[in-house]
Amino acid sequence: MSPPTIRFSLNGHARELEVDPAHRLIDVLRDDCGLTGTKEGCSVGVCGACSVLVNGEVVSACLLPAPHVDGASVITIEGLAQGGALTPLQEAFITEGGFQCGICTPGQIITATALLTARPKPTDADISEWMMGSLCRCTGYHGITRAIKKAVEG
Amino acid sequence: MKLAQRETIAAPAARVWALVMDLEKAAGCVPGITALTQVAPDRYRGSLPVQIGPVRLVLEGEIAVTARDDAARRATLRADAKDSRLGGTVRATIDVALAESGASTELRVDGDVQIAGRIGEFGQPVIQRKAGQLLQQMAACLGRMAAT
Amino acid sequence: MSFEFVVPESWPETLTLLAQRGDEAFVLAGGTAFTLLLRQGLIRPAYVVSLRRVQDAARIKADAHGGLSIGATATHTDVVRSSAVRGAWPELADAVAKVATVRVRNQATLGGSVAHADPASDAPVMLAALDAQAVVLGAGGARRRIPVDELLVEPFTTTLAPTDLIHSLEVRARRPTTRAVYLKYTPRSADDYATVAVAALANVSDGVLHDLRIFLGAVGPRPMRASSVEKALGSGRVDARAIDDAAALARDDVDPIDDLRGSAVYKREMARVWTARALRELAGL
Numbered sequence: 001m002s003p004p005t006i007r008f009s010l011n012g013h014a015r016e017l018e019v020d021p022a023h024r025l026i027d028v029l030r031d032d033c034g035l036t037g038t039k040e041g042c043s044v045g046v047c048g049a050c051s052v053l054v055n056g057e058v059v060s061a062c063l064l065p066a067p068h069v070d071g072a073s074v075i076t077i078e079g080l081a082q083g084g085a086l087t088p089l090q091e092a093f094i095t096e097g098g099f100q101c102g103i104c105t106p107g108q109i110i111t112a113t114a115l116l117t118a119r120p121k122p123t124d125a126d127i128s129e130w131m132m133g134s135l136c137r138c139t140g141y142h143g144i145t146r147a148i149k150k151a152v153e154g
Numbered sequence: 155m156k157l158a159q160r161e162t163i164a165a166p167a168a169r170v171w172a173l174v175m176d177l178e179k180a181a182g183c184v185p186g187i188t189a190l191t192q193v194a195p196d197r198y199r200g201s202l203p204v205q206i207g208p209v210r211l212v213l214e215g216e217i218a219v220t221a222r223d224d225a226a227r228r229a230t231l232r233a234d235a236k237d238s239r240l241g242g243t244v245r246a247t248i249d250v251a252l253a254e255s256g257a258s259t260e261l262r263v264d265g266d267v268q269i270a271g272r273i274g275e276f277g278q279p280v281i282q283r284k285a286g287q288l289l290q291q292m293a294a295c296l297g298r299m300a301a302t
Numbered sequence: 303m304s305f306e307f308v309v310p311e312s313w314p315e316t317l318t319l320l321a322q323r324g325d326e327a328f329v330l331a332g333g334t335a336f337t338l339l340l341r342q343g344l345i346r347p348a349y350v351v352s353l354r355r356v357q358d359a360a361r362i363k364a365d366a367h368g369g370l371s372i373g374a375t376a377t378h379t380d381v382v383r384s385s386a387v388r389g390a391w392p393e394l395a396d397a398v399a400k401v402a403t404v405r406v407r408n409q410a411t412l413g414g415s416v417a418h419a420d421p422a423s424d425a426p427v428m429l430a431a432l433d434a435q436a437v438v439l440g441a442g443g444a445r446r447r448i449p450v451d452e453l454l455v456e457p458f459t460t461t462l463a464p465t466d467l468i469h470s471l472e473v474r475a476r477r478p479t480t481r482a483v484y485l486k487y488t489p490r491s492a493d494d495y496a497t498v499a500v501a502a503l504a505n506v507s508d509g510v511l512h513d514l515r516i517f518l519g520a521v522g523p524r525p526m527r528a529s530s531v532e533k534a535l536g537s538g539r540v541d542a543r544a545i546d547d548a549a550a551l552a553r554d555d556v557d558p559i560d561d562l563r564g565s566a567v568y569k570r571e572m573a574r575v576w577t578a579r580a581l582r583e584l585a586g587l
Contacts (some may be wrong), residue, residue, distance in 0.1 A: 004307050004309075020304055021304065021305060021306075021307035021350060022304040022305065022340060024337060038434075042342075042343060044338060045334065045338075045402075045406060045474065046403075047407065051405060057379070057408040058404060058405050058408060059405050059408050059409050060405045060406070060409070061334065062337075063334050063337045063338070063405075063406075063409060064333060064337070064409065065307075065330070065333045065336065065337060065352070066351065067307050067309065068333055068352070068354055070309075076426070111404075111405075114404075128406050129404065132403055132404075132491075133402070133403030133404075133405065133406075133493045134491050135547055
């Protein structure tokens with residue numbers, strides 16, 4: 001009985017690894033792939049810190065069994081900026097005070113990226129619905145919301 | 155966690171009492187119990203598999219009579235068990251009393267169950283329901299045994 | 303390595319695997335419950351079967367009459383976005399949209415939610431109110447239909463055998479007069495489980511709630527049918543007073559426990575309050 005092998009695209013690069021099926025995607029990202037931008041906050045899928053995009057949809061990497069990314073395309077926080085250039089959303093997080101300690105920030109940005117892809121002109125209700133469950137202990141959330149709106153305006 | 159069970163048994167109290175105090179027979183009424191062996195007079199060791207949804211435990215431990223009053227037909231039992239798979243312990247103090255009512259007997263079981271460790275994290279209410287079911291099945295089994 | 307992980311590609315293949323190892327197998331769809339149980343150390347499976355690649359298992363379709371079939375591995379998001387669901391039973395899409403967060407909805411499946419039978423979950427309650435049927439595959443591929451409200455018995459326990467699989471969930475077509483509603487009371491945070499949830503359906507005409515079905519969630523070991531309330535309203539015209547009087551009986555139809563989301567006493571009272579609200583919404587009052 002050999003460990004399952006997963007073949008997936010990680011931030012645009014093809015990867016192939018053997019995984020322990022008891023591991024989650026977050027274990028693969030942080031430990032096997034060395035991408036520590038995705039943070040483990042609560043381990044139970046409630047806080048949003050570990051949000052990543054799998055086939056364009058935002059999921060909690062701490063809840064996804066590692067074998068479940070076989071054949072999928074995964075984007076982490078490290079994969080958003082292209083050629084060193086931050087996305088407009090990432091720039092907005094900087095200018096609008098969207099983070100303080102930074103621990104929730106990768107998750108916030110990934111989730112907001114998914115939001116803006118699905119709803120390029122989100123209403124306040126859309127923002128609430130999508131960002132709900134992306135917890136921040138520092139900012140009080142207004143900076144995050146401002147950053148999202150700034151990215152929409154351009 | 156407090157549990158209580160009442161069962162009316164169609165048999166005279168003396169017969170029910172004899173059965174309840176025969177620990178080997180009474181323990182045999184715990185649904186699913188295996189490997190029941192006597193360790194000392196009034197003390198037995200056994201193994202009890204319990205399933206709650208996808209979670210499977212194997213409780214291994216002892217049950218003993220710690221107090222008895224044959225005249226009043228009351229006794230106290232003490233159960234101590236460990237689940238080595240998940241890591242947790244169950245400790246129960248069970249008071250048993252019989253009340254005669256014509257040709258029938260009312261069996262009263264009142265338990266105080268303490269759960270520690272992983273099993274406890276699963277959720278007291280789920281455990282309470284399960285424990286209540288086990289107790290109900292046990293009482294029904296004792297009832298059937300006594301009535302035959 | 304910790305356990306064997308198999309990913310069958312068809313229902314027949316899955317059934318064959320379960321026939322061999324059903325007793326020790328853990329079957330997962332989205333994997334949210336599985337991951338939580340595994341990480342909490344509550345399960346130690348030797349053999350895990352993932353349904354993620356089973357062909358057509360996530361398909362959602364509506365027939366010409368508006369009857370709906372939702373594949374077992376369709377995610378909550380699939381259901382929320384489905385034009386078939388929005389056309390046939392938009393209230394079901396709205397109910398499912400209330401589950402947790404967008405991340406959980408993107409991963410967790412409706413079939414998994416029914417099979418997991420968490421008394422605090424949303425989808426099973428709404429499905430029960432809509433009189434949904436689970437299409438269940440048994441040994442050898444035998445297919446049977448089980449009403450969802452009969453399938454769910456105890457917390458985390460269904461009537462399914464270890465060799466059974468939920469294939470899909472079916473909801474019959476509605477009538478022109480059918481109304482349905484799902485109200486979820488979450489006093490703490492919006493992404494929480496409900497303190498109490500009410501799913502109700504009726505064929506409404508001339509102020510009468512015909513064929514009324516009310517199920518309450520998170521207040522018992524399974525979705526709890528508010529039979530007392532249904533009986534009290536009977537086949538008469540409903541007004542605000544009749545609704546209030548009937549809703550009060552919801553307290554007797556539930557069996558809540560004390561927990562973080564409220565005391566049993568509080569939940570019983572909220573069952574009354576929210577049942578009344580659901581009924582008013584159905585009746586258009």
